[in-house]
Amino acid sequence: MGIRWAPLIVLLMLVSGCGIRVLDPQSDTAKVQTELIYFSFGIMVLVLLTVFGLMARFVKKYRDDGSSDYLPTQTEGNKKLEITWTVIPILIVIILAVPTTIVTMNQSPNSEAISTAEDSTGEEVHVRVEAERFSWTFRYENGKTSEDLYLPEGATAVLTLRSKDVIHSFWVPSLGGKVDVLPHKDNVYEIENVEEGVYLGKCAEFCGTYHTKMRFTTHVVSEQEYREWLEN
Amino acid sequence: MLFGISKDTLYQQSDVILAWIVTLLAGGWLLYYITKKEKWPLIMDYIQSTNHRKVGIMYMLSGLLFFFRGGMDALLIRTQLAFPQFEFWVIQGDKYSGVFTTHGTVMIFFVAMPLLIGLMNIAVPLQIGAKDLAYPFLNSLSFWLFFSGAVLFNLSFFFATPPSAGWTAYAPLSLDEFTKDPGNSFYIFSIQISGLGTLLTAVNMISTIIRHRAQGMKYTRMPLFPWATLITSFLILIAFTALSSGLYLLMFDRLFGTTFFMGEGGNPIYWQHLFWIFGHPEVYILALPAFGIFSDVISTFSKKVVFGYTVMVISIGLIGLLGFMVWVHHMFTVGLGPMVNTFFAITTMLIAVPTGIKVFNWLFTMRGGRIQVTTPMLFALGFIPTFVMGGVTGVMLAIPAADFQFHDSHFVVAHFHYTIIGATVLGIFAGMYYWYPKMFGKSLDEKLGKWHFWLFVVGFHLTFLPMHFSGLQGMPRRTYTYIAEDQVFTFNAMSTVGAFLMGVGMLFFAWNIYRTHKSSKEVSADPWDGRTLEWAVSSPPSEEAFERPPEVFASDPLWKSKMGEKELKFIKSTRPGPVATNSFIPILFAGALFLFSMGMIYQWYWLAAVFAIAGFGLLFLRSFLDERIEHYKQKRYKPEDLKKLLHDKRTGFFSYLVIDSIMFLILFTTYVMFTPAPTGPKPEEVFEARTLIISSLFLLPSSLTMLLAEYGLKKGKKGALRAGVWLTLLLGIGFLVAEGHEFYTYIHEGYLIDSNVFMASFYVLVGLHYSHVLFGVGWLSNLLIQQGFRSLPEGLYEEKQTIFSYYWHFVDLIWIFIIGIVYLPYLIS
Numbered sequence A: 001m002g003i004r005w006a007p008l009i010v011l012l013m014l015v016s017g018c019g020i021r022v023l024d025p026q027s028d029t030a031k032v033q034t035e036l037i038y039f040s041f042g043i044m045v046l047v048l049l050t051v052f053g054l055m056a057r058f059v060k061k062y063r064d065d066g067s068s069d070y071l072p073t074q075t076e077g078n079k080k081l082e083i084t085w086t087v088i089p090i091l092i093v094i095i096l097a098v099p100t101t102i103v104t105m106n107q108s109p110n111s112e113a114i115s116t117a118e119d120s121t122g123e124e125v126h127v128r129v130e131a132e133r134f135s136w137t138f139r140y141e142n143g144k145t146s147e148d149l150y151l152p153e154g155a156t157a158v159l160t161l162r163s164k165d166v167i168h169s170f171w172v173p174s175l176g177g178k179v180d181v182l183p184h185k186d187n188v189y190e191i192e193n194v195e196e197g198v199y200l201g202k203c204a205e206f207c208g209t210y211h212t213k214m215r216f217t218t219h220v221v222s223e224q225e226y227r228e229w230l231e232n
Numbered sequence B: 001m002l003f004g005i006s007k008d009t010l011y012q013q014s015d016v017i018l019a020w021i022v023t024l025l026a027g028g029w030l031l032y033y034i035t036k037k038e039k040w041p042l043i044m045d046y047i048q049s050t051n052h053r054k055v056g057i058m059y060m061l062s063g064l065l066f067f068f069r070g071g072m073d074a075l076l077i078r079t080q081l082a083f084p085q086f087e088f089w090v091i092q093g094d095k096y097s098g099v100f101t102t103h104g105t106v107m108i109f110f111v112a113m114p115l116l117i118g119l120m121n122i123a124v125p126l127q128i129g130a131k132d133l134a135y136p137f138l139n140s141l142s143f144w145l146f147f148s149g150a151v152l153f154n155l156s157f158f159f160a161t162p163p164s165a166g167w168t169a170y171a172p173l174s175l176d177e178f179t180k181d182p183g184n185s186f187y188i189f190s191i192q193i194s195g196l197g198t199l200l201t202a203v204n205m206i207s208t209i210i211r212h213r214a215q216g217m218k219y220t221r222m223p224l225f226p227w228a229t230l231i232t233s234f235l236i237l238i239a240f241t242a243l244s245s246g247l248y249l250l251m252f253d254r255l256f257g258t259t260f261f262m263g264e265g266g267n268p269i270y271w272q273h274l275f276w277i278f279g280h281p282e283v284y285i286l287a288l289p290a291f292g293i294f295s296d297v298i299s300t301f302s303k304k305v306v307f308g309y310t311v312m313v314i315s316i317g318l319i320g321l322l323g324f325m326v327w328v329h330h331m332f333t334v335g336l337g338p339m340v341n342t343f344f345a346i347t348t349m350l351i352a353v354p355t356g357i358k359v360f361n362w363l364f365t366m367r368g369g370r371i372q373v374t375t376p377m378l379f380a381l382g383f384i385p386t387f388v389m390g391g392v393t394g395v396m397l398a399i400p401a402a403d404f405q406f407h408d409s410h411f412v413v414a415h416f417h418y419t420i421i422g423a424t425v426l427g428i429f430a431g432m433y434y435w436y437p438k439m440f441g442k443s444l445d446e447k448l449g450k451w452h453f454w455l456f457v458v459g460f461h462l463t464f465l466p467m468h469f470s471g472l473q474g475m476p477r478r479t480y481t482y483i484a485e486d487q488v489f490t491f492n493a494m495s496t497v498g499a500f501l502m503g504v505g506m507l508f509f510a511w512n513i514y515r516t517h518k519s520s521k522e523v524s525a526d527p528w529d530g531r532t533l534e535w536a537v538s539s540p541p542s543e544e545a546f547e548r549p550p551e552v553f554a555s556d557p558l559w560k561s562k563m564g565e566k567e568l569k570f571i572k573s574t575r576p577g578p579v580a581t582n583s584f585i586p587i588l589f590a591g592a593l594f595l596f597s598m599g600m601i602y603q604w605y606w607l608a609a610v611f612a613i614a615g616f617g618l619l620f621l622r623s624f625l626d627e628r629i630e631h632y633k634q635k636r637y638k639p640e641d642l643k644k645l646l647h648d649k650r651t652g653f654f655s656y657l658v659i660d661s662i663m664f665l666i667l668f669t670t671y672v673m674f675t676p677a678p679t680g681p682k683p684e685e686v687f688e689a690r691t692l693i694i695s696s697l698f699l700l701p702s703s704l705t706m707l708l709a710e711y712g713l714k715k716g717k718k719g720a721l722r723a724g725v726w727l728t729l730l731l732g733i734g735f736l737v738a739e740g741h742e743f744y745t746y747i748h749e750g751y752l753i754d755s756n757v758f759m760a761s762f763y764v765l766v767g768l769h770y771s772h773v774l775f776g777v778g779w780l781s782n783l784l785i786q787q788g789f790r791s792l793p794e795g796l797y798e799e800k801q802t803i804f805s806y807y808w809h810f811v812d813l814i815w816i817f818i819i820g821i822v823y824l825p826y827l828i829s
């Protein structure tokens, strides 16, 4: 059955897919997000296995093979069973809701800076992100601008984003999720404790003809390299 | 150079040129074929028909036609994405935007919707023992509205300007500042017209199910497909009205210089709210009917009653209800703040509960049964795991922090195809194989059906499973290529192969249909050993099938009668049924709206004006050709029958009023949100107490005069009736003059619709109310002319006037709200 080997592929891909960017996070912010993904995926695999298992069993066992034409008893329901599969999903939702609420309260982008950075160790680096069809401009505190994003290792990036035209969305999969870049209002998004490396960045909200090409690179470099780059 | 067109442009437009050539050739061949086979009478018959089966078949045929269109687009998308930095034909840049926008819009509005509505048309009346839908004429009108909207949409590609801002048409990208060519105007008008058709269908379905069930068909005995249809129709009333209102505002932004969704006073996020208040319920509008089909199919082919029937109904209701409280999960990255995100995350997760309940009930319907793996059942068996996979990724997407990663990536593309194809499309296929006998009196071939299933489902998983991973690997949706470093090539290559496999599966389906119609094998009334009423009438049913409806004594009455529990009796109908007719007015009216829209899109306002008038002319004509006039004259209904008929009409009309109320609610919200505007005219300087008082002195008393007319009607007092009606008309006209004068003064003083968003939201709201009064005055005059010209039969005039009075009171009520919300706060201060 085509469907039955589907979960197998999922597992295979997961095993082979260590290089998948979102699943290989490079900042504290992204790590929390990835943990949530794994956590929910784990629970969901249980759900999938239950459904697939029951279905496979029932179809196998009760399939009409033409050998008899018995009349099934017309069971209209079963209180106990029905309560079971009402209560269990509710429990699952509760289990999921707790970490969801905590992380969402911490991470949701907003129009003002959210100071969760208090508990993070690194320094804050403030960058203004300006999006325009079809390019990015990053403006640093000393007035320097660049087309690629530079950040010092271990820092907390506090990004203030604004668009000059339509809606865009800022996304560096390895460093964290998206935040929309709006024309009429600032959004502030924080990425904590970034790790050294070079990461792809993209516009994730469709913005017109060359949306595809609205990309940038993020360089997270050592503190010293960052200083040097900033001064030049 | 050819006629001054360079080779490059010619190549750039080769897709459009090819489309023209192919369409003309195919069209020519079709005309030839129809003429040769002498099928014109048949086609004319269908065009005019109001019969639910025939209208249903037209929905199915056009849905399949557009499926072909949307499928071609899907294959173009997949080919372009097959390799890194691939340049397939011309499908890059704007062309690609056009292709995915068209694909998405066509699939949702012109494939999934009509195919489901088609199945509802065919099956629902039969399943509840109704003779036809409650308003047959309206049904035909709905179809032609849908169809002309769909044709309009498709036309944009032939003019080389397809809409290009995605099926979500996010502002400000969808506004003329950023997408100048008329593509997105095509989007606005085509969806508006076909959406109107969908709304009217919902009104019709609601009235049919509430009013026309056979004797004994209690709600607790109704099969689950009609149940799903009923609840879906309520969802449509609300959701499609939100969409209509959004499009109405978007139209002003695009064509008339307002700035609801952009600029200083406007707010692009407001469009997103309106769109998703429609958009999320829409996915349940697509899913619930499919759930209904699967419930019936699984029960039939397991030879068991549905497990947990009551809970199944309740969960459909709960899903529908919760469906309206989750729309922000499409906007987690917008920056609405942590509280909002958390709230909508929790509501979204909650939907998983009733959905999960349904899945287990389906599974336990099979348990202990005798499962016959026919083609419809096979699709049901494919549905359960596929849809559940889409469901679990849905729960994962509900977690905002995780969604920051998933959002707008191919992960989401995978998710919604798992739900839409897993539920809706597989449900449509199941329904088509299942009810094919009721459509044409023939059965689709089982063997080809199984080929269709396996190729389609295997192809499906091959296409969409890898997209989860390309999404996590960082591939945004709506991008026309990627580079090797993105490391998404393998996933994309798999997807492309899978898509073509699905295409081959669809070829088997097409072949199956062709073969079936070539063969002369007829099928019996009850080929599947069914349980519900549609299997109690011949295949296909005659138009008089339920002239004598069955007396329903239990759920699954046919099954129980076959088991010898009790005989299924057909009895004399206890009430007047819907009146069938043949009419060209629906197609003409839809055609007028089509040309009106063309006029608006290209801003040839004279054309728009001509066809707007033509449209009203057709409505006027219609009132004289109303088939019920003759019918009532012949039948001479008894008072209690007349009461029932009025009640039928009222159910539909109140559903319509729900639509209208929601539209006004949204416009009031718009007004409150945008007033006062940061710049430009202030309400205090614009409004004047005097004009308000004068207009109100006309409109408010007219409700009283209408009451007088109703009193006259009830007590048979001709004088009161006459006076009431004429006074209402005069007062209405007085209001039109006074209010018209107010607009005139404002325009004269330079307070225009594009002055600022306060003026804009004033005009779109008060102007809409004004057109309601205008329409009401026209309606009442029409009624008076008709009555004076050739008096309406007993009962019909009463009905028409009563319905009109509801309308009039409603319009008055809205005026009271306008006074209180629009004017007073600024006149007092």
Ligand code: HEM
Binding pocket: B071, B074, B075, B077, B078, B100, B101, B103, B104, B105, B107, B108, B111, B112, B165, B166, B167, B168, B413, B417, B420, B421, B424, B425, B463, B476, B477, B478, B479, B480, B499, B502
């Ligand atoms: C038959 C096979 C299908 C294939 C291979 C396919 C493929 C795709 C792909 C690759 C995209 C993403 C395009 C992009 O983001 O660049 C897409 C978008 C979409 N598809 Fe499909 N699709 C199929 C069928 C359907 C069906 C049956 C429906 C709904 C009934 C549907 C609804 C949509 C929608 C709504 C979008 C979003 C369009 C947008 O972003 O504006 N698709 N499809």
Ligand SMILES: [Cu+2]
Binding pocket: A131, A133, A134, A167, A168, A169, A203, A204, A205, A206, A207, A211, A214
């Ligand atoms: Cu962009």
Ligand SMILES: [Cu+2]
Binding pocket: B279, B280, B283, B326, B327, B329, B330
């Ligand atoms: Cu949704």
